[in-house]
Amino acid sequence: MVASLHQHIGINEIALLLDELFEPLNRIETSDIFDDRCLGRRLHSDVVSLRNIPHYPASAVDGYAVRASDTAHASPARPARLTAKSVYWVNTGGWVPEPCDAVVMIEDITEEDGTILLSRAVSKGANIRPVGEDISRGQIIGRRKERISPYNKALFAAAGYRRIQVLPLPRTLFIPTGDEIRSLKTIEGEGDLRPGTVPETNSLLLSGIFNQWGYPLDVHPDVLPDDPEVIENTVHDALADYDMILLGAGTAKGKRDYSAEIISRVGELNLRWVRMKPGRPVILGKASGKPLLALPGFPMSTLVATWAVVYPILKLLEGSGPAREISTTEGMGSLEKITTKLLMHHSSSQGIAEWLRVKCADIDGERYSWIMPSGSSTMWSIAEADGFSLLPENALEHPKGSPLQVWMVKKVDWQKRALYQGSNDPGIERLPSFVKARGAEMVIRSVGSLGGVMALAREEGHMAACHLLDPATGQYNTPYIKDIKGSENWVKIHVYDRIQGFLVKKGNPRKIRNVHDLARKDIKIVNRQSGAGTRVLLDTLLAEAGISCQYVMGYESVAITHLEAAGLVASGAADTALAIKAVADAMDLDFIPVAEEPFELYVPRKFLDHPGVAASLDALEDPSWRKVVEAMGGYVWKN
């Protein structure tokens, strides 16, 4: 059989290909409705009631069951007299046996010597819920393909069912592969993860996502080595038990990427390369009519390939309808789609759809968004994102202020979320948990000291913090702030002083003593981005020392946060960086102090009542937060 291979297709063409390749599973499964795993399953056929509900004439009140004909002509003047033998006491819901055909409420009678006096006639059927009033035997109570809800479940049980026929759930196996991949089940903390080994986490990501979708996923117990024969045999055996097989990684063009070859050998290769980023190297094939995929290994790539290809296949196999009717973003589990105003410029590539991780905030009724670090390997930004965006192939430039549509995956309480834009600071990064404990939220966007106050001036944030040294006056912050339009309506809060200095490797192997060493040819630094207070400080130190930046190696390389700079020093990519003491302690580096600087927060007066801002300011006074920050080292309180 000659395989038809589609390469470099667009994201919107995937579904059409899937509809061509695969068909709904045709087995019938049975689900126990006394087991909550039945929830969300789809009915295989219409469900008809096996019972009448109620299944007997039931009293709607507490009272006496009577024969209506015995009460005819009763009046207050001449009440009907019923003997105890001709009436029955019934509770609400109780059975009204023949020949009784009505119930009189306890309030409507009087009892006299064992005889019941009734002062008015009741009609046949009065206060009786007839047989089948709620549901008649044979009535349709569930329709084919409907999902079982808690309400259905109770209804089906009442209607006489214990088990019910449902559409099958596709059975999927995920097989992680890669010589360098280590199963995490036995490795905790820093454990014995050697350099060059990568922990296997995609199985956790996938099992969680499948769980939320309501589909089962088995994970192969071993991470397979990059040995095509081993992988092929495993896939071959799994085809007997599973409806779909997912290979983890091996999708690119490297020396050890065997997935495409294996799929070709086991079945036919149908799709390679999708015009999207990340996730481009996803591979799809078919063996014994079953989908066989290889998902690119980086977490974000795995994720988008799962949304764009795996989810529509599952829906199709389950019989929910054709893949072309499944929206590409449905698998994301998005709560809602919102339109936001972009806080930054973004350029995307020609001819490739791009997936973005997005964070959002509402400022004075306008929803803003910014794009998070987009490497396909950054797991943190996936977990931290409020939502995701999919830029179509033909979208290229997205200027600051342009609209961005975001599929939200987190529920945001917009009124309580305050946006901090400004200087990166590990102490501030600890604050949001204390804000959350106060029932509000603070989100942080690190844009540098100058970036923060300028954003505040443009009303693109609720708070900004900075530590900007003015070389001319030697003063911090005020010389910068005073010229900003509107800043007269800002309130200044002095948070703490921070100790800045040079980070060097433990033992200071390069023997760096002060700023003059930065001019040495054997020393490479990593700088901070333009507008960062720490960069301003470095520039001032260099100017004072009479060193031109063109003689400082690495001056143009930038890290966005103190921690990132520390990581570059720790890994040897740079010999030193100017940063605060807290990160030296965290990354086990030595520290050469050079300055103590005030770290100050600015808040427009009108935002002081914003719940997120108010909680943030209150949290700054929290002794527990201060204790956490003090433990980091390099912070000094002035009050």
Add this chain to the structure above:
Amino acid sequence: MVASLHQHIGINEIALLLDELFEPLNRIETSDIFDDRCLGRRLHSDVVSLRNIPHYPASAVDGYAVRASDTAHASPARPARLTAKSVYWVNTGGWVPEPCDAVVMIEDITEEDGTILLSRAVSKGANIRPVGEDISRGQIIGRRKERISPYNKALFAAAGYRRIQVLPLPRTLFIPTGDEIRSLKTIEGEGDLRPGTVPETNSLLLSGIFNQWGYPLDVHPDVLPDDPEVIENTVHDALADYDMILLGAGTAKGKRDYSAEIISRVGELNLRWVRMKPGRPVILGKASGKPLLALPGFPMSTLVATWAVVYPILKLLEGSGPAREISTTEGMGSLEKITTKLLMHHSSSQGIAEWLRVKCADIDGERYSWIMPSGSSTMWSIAEADGFSLLPENALEHPKGSPLQVWMVKKVDWQKRALYQGSNDPGIERLPSFVKARGAEMVIRSVGSLGGVMALAREEGHMAACHLLDPATGQYNTPYIKDIKGSENWVKIHVYDRIQGFLVKKGNPRKIRNVHDLARKDIKIVNRQSGAGTRVLLDTLLAEAGISCQYVMGYESVAITHLEAAGLVASGAADTALAIKAVADAMDLDFIPVAEEPFELYVPRKFLDHPGVAASLDALEDPSWRKVVEAMGGYVWKN
């Protein structure tokens, strides 16, 4: 301790009372992040990474790890020559060991006699992902109270965790009670459910709802009898193991309603009677600081008490925040709130909030809704509802056309849903499954023949069907339709003929032969609602026989559907009813045929292309549907 008892409080006061009575649980639980049951759990504390990710300098490409200093001054004219001993091959993600500090891509080199030639210098750190690039050790990667998502799960595993501290999930026990209540686990089909016994289904409803909320629920294995001592002992014992106890039923003021008394004895009674309908008799108390509730037993009452009281308590106990910040409708799991136009008049009671089950449809861009049968016992309408509505205490009259806000619990594809208003017919009721198989939807509102065509005239439906006999001409339908404005743009489809006749109990115990027997004093009928084609037929038959309706017992009592009429005859509440043969067969009644009538569908021409209408018309031709309908009996096809 003197209990403070709140009675007859409004629905909005519940949360304030809960905040006063209960506090978040203060135990810490641990969740295994390799088990998907961790999903949705809330973090007990901030989570800090135990590892750097990557934890070693990792190559970002396939290539050779080199010392950057060895490549200085390399140019195409004078390439750097590196011996095999001074370089290492690394795959993407591989370790770049010291003293190497850069990676050159395979594309940038040539190999010559075991020597590697490099035509340009590389800088320190080139193509290396530094240690901690994604996440630094000590970085906050999860915040207290955040819910664990699939993304967090993978991230925490990568960061060195196997188990994680989470906020506790409240443990709840549901104890069904009632002498008449039978556990369903052993009863299938019609089983041995005797008259007067009621199947226990609330445990299924509750376990499903708790499951969707992500909270555990245990159900007491036995249904307890109405014996206060037995119940009290069970509650008392359960307090040792559970954080909340729910008693099923026993909430009213009947002879066997002991719940309030039991709660008072075990602890203190705090709340009785909420000003809402249904669900009014909900009871809340507290013992050993733990909530103790009794839920009214009817399904809809249980449900709304669960939404309004149980859900906010669970959130509060879990530590999600105070109950007053939980919206009353959040527990409903609503997808969205929409505003609709009411298709009917609705009156609600003064001073009582009212919960409604609502069904909706979109006609030409306008969203309409109607209220489903509202008895607290009707399980079917709970399962069938698209959403729910909560009318506030002060809302009294809701005229037809007034706005109604609906919290949708089902996802409706508005463009594909067609609304049929018109005559009730069991054959038509089988049609929606066949419409669904065609990828569209048909919803039915039984409003009688005349009601249907008048709704069509007002553009409040997509289709209507009727069987209206004109006594003057003896003709069906056309004499009624021709005078309706706009009906010249309607298309008529003859569906089938139906056989109408008198339903009587098996064996015809009252010896009913024809319409003349309806005038007998010992015969009580049940009629159909005004505007129903079957009522028009009865009126015609009576007129022809010269019988005035005032001499027909039960003429004013009405059933809304044929099945309901059949149920009333089967249960003895009426001796006979005019209805179609299909329901006689379904309810095991005898049938005395009196007429064969055409059953015709009308569709405005402009709706013929509506996907729901098109699929409905197509389904009418489906041989499988016709087979199902034929099996019911009493239907005759003319084509």
